[in-house]
Amino acid sequence: MSQIHSSAKNLNLRAQVIKTLLAVQNGQSLTSVLNQHINIVSDRDRGLYHELTLGCLRQWHALKAITLPLLTKPLENDAVESCLYLGLYQLLCTRVPPHAAISETVTAAKQLGYEPLSGLVNAILRRVSRETEQFQTALEQAHGLPSWLYKRVKKDWPEHLEDLCKNLKQTAPLTLRVNERQVSRAEYLEILEEEQIDAHACELSDVGITLEQTGNITDLPGFEAGGFSVQDEHAQLCATLLPNLDDQVVVDACAAPGGKLAHILERFNPKKIIALDHDAKRLLRVAENLERLELNEHANVEIITADATKWTAEQPVDCIVLDAPCSAIGVMRRHPDIRLLRHSTDIEKTVDLQKKILAHMWQQLKVGGTLLYVTCSILKVENEQQMVNFFAEHADAKEIKIEANWGLTQIHGRQLLPETGYGDGFYYCRIEKIA
Template structure:
């Protein structure tokens, strides 16, 4: 049911096995809003179009339990993988699959049977744990053991970090066991019975035991604090009504005697040093250091004292921690000197664009995983400079190693130096290896393989390239030929687009605002394939149009440049992004003659005063088609996001369709190349709307689909876009 199990499911999805069903607990209320939330396993299953079952139980004594057993048996599964399911499985269920049920258990059985094996292993001071694959029996974790992996427990391990490690090990282990039917049978034949004399039960955690008793030793308290992270979280009362939650700790290097346990004896950069009860047990009194629990806590240097590579690493870390590049880029780049901003920009975007390719060639160079996001970023940054830029190798290595030191990782800087020097000696071999990787997260690679098997190698390579910088000239002010002449006079290399009659590709980079005619509104920046939107619309003179999901305003501006509508309504839920629509229309001088309404509202509920003639719906999507321009999507987008965005698209489509006049046109657009958001979305839409008729797009670009046309990202040309033109017939 939880993330631990989702890791195993994700790994099994990548194999050639047929997953006939996914079972998980029913949706639960969670979060402050107590909204019904699907489990991590369910979200992953739905994103991969796997059937999901959520029975309340399997008790044969009830009609619903018996029905659940019969439903499971009807699937005819060869084997069932069980990981943190959370429901008791009766013997009838365990006997249903041909090879039985295999459980992924987070301990080295027979030690730590029960609900909390990971937490109890840390709290007790075990130096190692691991994963056991067992053939399930009726008792609690009593089944025969068929495969084990070992994982060391470090002195800084928390339940959160160990949970992640064992989730990965469990996923790898089950794939080993299920490598083939023959291998599975061999493991089952050699299975080992658990020795009951070594059994230890891992009782479920309670909030009460998370309260810190300062009379206990520093070692014991340190273990407990780390064991109770992330739940229930250790705490110590501040007064009668308030508690201080303690997420992390370490044994202090200070000593003190003659004070009451629980006394704060010092506060410094290491943290808050609190006296524990070692002295009561005849030992030297050792304080415990309570540490601030943030993922980047090692990085102490002031941003202004960091070199350029260290600045880039900090930006990469922000993305790794879930922040979009757009949300942090301006803040981070302002710290960088003016002359270095171009290089900062290139290194940041380049590393993100090549992230998974760099990861693929780095893993064989490591004897064990780094488990350190900052060092990982340093390595990828150094490799990117050596393999993908013209920066001299010695400079790239020196600056990157210094960055590692400045960020507080001097002990590990030797590793960074050694790996980068090896790659610099074998540049050709590593460049070949880099080029041969697909460069995508595995879930996305698998989806694209399913959707575009014949074109997959080309798509993967194109998504790793830099997207061209493309302009759209404002025809109300200047023609394309005239603007090309101006650029030529300014000695700016440019060429006309092949598909868009108003598009220009710049052959050199630079500050857009410094180009001739920018302030006067002579052009906008817009991808060539995005510029095709306005060419697919009917004559909109004197018509009322909704530009749904309008920000930042490229489509609205192009419509106003091309037509003279009666009214254009620019709709978006994000008020801040709508400001850009206003600013762009004002710079392009397009809000003078036309009636433009800019409205902040939800496209799933907003209703216009009257039905409209045309709706341009650039639907929210995964944005996989614009991965080149927004490379942080590689790290930020998750497989579980896809079904959520598909559901949102469907809601907006259904509601917007009701706002369209009979005879009106809806142009459905995404910047995705996933069929579930495009062709499949349209198949469902037409199946549910008898009053909708597709107006086929007769064009020499893109790939015709069941409905609509798909443009894929092309080297030196446009991004991935999908268009489908629909007319309301009744």
């Protein structure tokens, strides 16, 4: 498909970005290719590489919508399509000077072996640079979702549709969760102020802090000592929805990378907590996080690589946190590659897997115990509808309503939608076993 001739070292920054975009178009997740690709980029250019790659993915379908009318016939060339989107993104969304954006992107097309089409790229980018305002308006007005997803969101959230499309195109804020075993939120805010780092307390999470600026997390005061974790504000609500877990046996059924598990250990002293995940590599991160946060000394934590549809407890447990595998549409601002990687056909498979895990984990829960069902999706089929089906099939299950000043009440559970400047899309439903 691609005729990439030059060795990676000789490519300009735009060509490096295009190679990353092509990898995502070919179905690779950004996380899986990013480290390998960014190593070739000079330190000086890494910030721009990041911004261009993530920005292009975030605006991908909106850029596509405004590019189509500019083409006399379909391109059918992923690399050149990526060149155009990258050029448009720079012209419409960044401070890169137009002449640099155009010449660097045209050079990238040539370096990647598409010289015959570089004239087309040049012509289209020049036209857009002359009519920037019109195209900026068109870009803002485009919903920016793949059409299958747009239809689903429209069906699920007709009255929130416009806001949702707009909010999902923004970047998500950087939010910390302070480790209360080490420092209070007020104290940590003072430490940040002394270091002249702009930050403010979150509204919904009582341990959350939003940073006004981005930077290297590991450089923040107290990182090595385990003073905080990075976690979305809406994800931080999970631990507040659980009963008192002191001296209880708890299962975190899909635990990696361990944010919710660590939060439980910061708040409670369970007798035992079992962290399950099918991905052994990601479970290593759980262990590393617990060590950095100094949470593994006082807690009885068992980390097990296991399939949550098959794993059985030695005896029924008191509480299960089930952060179910999902489409992750609610966290698309943080993982913009989801726009390209997720397909309509994935949803049914995911819903089916959630149902299997739910049914199996429910059998591991003791009577009187609590299961908290969580997803980072905004699709009702994975959330409200999944719960409607669960309650219809389990007479021994009773919903414990979440009384809260956040989110939208559903038939069962509560839904948080992604909001600009605030948290991501999360769904919570609390269930008690009554027989």
